[in-house]
Amino acid sequence: LSRMxxxxxxxxxxxxxxxxxxxxxxxxxxxxxxxxxxxxxIRRIKEREKNDNxxxxxTVEGGxxxxxxxxxxxxxxxxxxxxxxxxxxxxxxxxxxxxxxxxGSVIDFEQELIRQAFKIxxxxxxxxxxxxxxxxxxxT
Numbered sequence: 001l002s003r004m005x006x007x008x009x010x011x012x013x014x015x016x017x018x019x020x021x022x023x024x025x026x027x028x029x030x031x032x033x034x035x036x037x038x039x040x041x042i043r044r045i046k047e048r049e050k051n052d053n054x055x056x057x058x059t060v061e062g063g064x065x066x067x068x069x070x071x072x073x074x075x076x077x078x079x080x081x082x083x084x085x086x087x088x089x090x091x092x093x094x095x096x097x098x099x100x101x102x103x104g105s106v107i108d109f110e111q112e113l114i115r116q117a118f119k120i121x122x123x124x125x126x127x128x129x130x131x132x133x134x135x136x137x138x139x140t
Contacts, residue, residue: 031103032058032094034087038118041109042090045074055084055091056118058107060098066129066137068101072118101125101138 038056046054057075060068078084081096092107101123108121119134126136 031083031099032085032092033106034085034090034092035106035108035121036087037109037111038092038107039087039090041118042092043088046089049074051076052089055093056107057093058098058102058118058120059095060101064134064136068136068138069134070120070136 042054042056046052053076054074055076055078057073059071059073061071063069075093078093079095082093083096083099085092085094094102102120102125104122104124105120106122108119110117110119110121120136123129123136125139127139129136
């Protein structure tokens with residue numbers, strides 16, 4: 001015979017404050033998400049360079065082994081077709097053409113023994129990526 005035990009516990013209070021558990025920015029209408037590691041690295045760079053106006057610029061260019069490649073630069077400027085995404089005081093700027101290929105992506109910062117770099121860790125618009133993760137083929 002098997003016995004079934006049912007525990008009756010009072011319901012837990014529901015908390016709508018999950019922000020400390022979320023690894024990504026959760027601003028409304030956000031087309032691009034910044035990981036906590038990405039935001040922290042941008043903050044460190046701004047501090048090291050003593051320049052609060054620095055932003056991470058992410059662009060998509062033609063090339064690479066899969067058709068398109070990601071490019072990461074530091075930039076103080078904002079062009080007329082740029083969108084800015086932020087997490088805390090850290091900002092990422094993306095031009096409108098690149099944003100079409102990046103919508104829904106996560107920008108992360110990866111630190112390994114042999115390298116450290118910003119990267120796109122999830123792009124719903126890519127069909128496949130190369131081994132290094134820098135280039136991708138867009139979904140058609």
